[in-house]
Amino acid sequence: MNIIATHINYYSICHRKLWLFANSIQMEHTSDTVYDGKLLHETSYPQRPNKHSEIELTVHWHSLILQGKVDFYDYKHKIIHETKRGKSIEQAHTLQLKFYIWLFELNGIDGVIGHIEYPKLRKTKEVLLSRTDVAFLEETIQGINKLLHQKKCPETINSKICKKCSYYQLCYIDEV
Numbered sequence: 593m594n595i596i597a598t599h600i601n602y603y604s605i606c607h608r609k610l611w612l613f614a615n616s617i618q619m620e621h622t623s624d625t626v627y628d629g630k631l632l633h634e635t636s637y638p639q640r641p642n643k644h645s646e647i648e649l650t651v652h653w654h655s656l657i658l659q660g661k662v663d664f665y666d667y668k669h670k671i672i673h674e675t676k677r678g679k680s681i682e683q684a685h686t687l688q689l690k691f692y693i694w695l696f697e698l699n700g701i702d703g704v705i706g707h708i709e710y711p712k713l714r715k716t717k718e719v720l721l722s723r724t725d726v727a728f729l730e731e732t733i734q735g736i737n738k739l740l741h742q743k744k745c746p747e748t749i750n751s752k753i754c755k756k757c758s759y760y761q762l763c764y765i766d767e768v
């Protein structure tokens with residue numbers, strides 16, 4: 593089974609969201625709040641696409657395949673640049689970036705750091721990977737694997753983030 597950054601991101605936001613996504617119920621295109629981060633990056637930092645590379649990372653880890661696709665990687669300074677619109681799910685953004693740094697490490701490339709950029713807020717957050725983070729990621733991936741094999745869809749979480757979620761209508765208006 594392949595685990596990608598979206599799985600990590602959704603697992604930290606809502607288990608139900610991850611389960612729906614993993615079961616091919618994908619509604620991102622219907623959401624007004626979903627914004628293409630790559631497009632945001634390119635419009636906010638127009639020179640970057642020429643200087644930074646897109647990089648795909650794959651690691652065989654236990655019985656799983658871990659995959660990450662970094663849109664903007666600065667080889668010279670070993671910095672992953674991720675651009676986000678807002679900080680409402682900052683924890684999920686941070687974990688996603690730590691996952692990428694870990695994939696670099698597992699591929700034998702140490703010393704990589706991450707920058708989460710919020711151009712609309714004019715803020716940048718530096719992301720580093722600690723050994724505690726690695727243990728947490730390992731635990732998270734085991735949890736994701738278990739969830740992806742679960743037959744029953746997890747319950748709704750009734751959180752304030754639900755109204756911005758692309759599955760809102762499905763979760764609270766239609767029946768799954």
Ligand code: SF4
Pocket residue numbers: 605606607608609612747748749750751753754755757758759760763
């Ligand atoms: S609407 Fe809420 S409960 Fe449903 S998937 Fe999204 S975050 Fe989870």
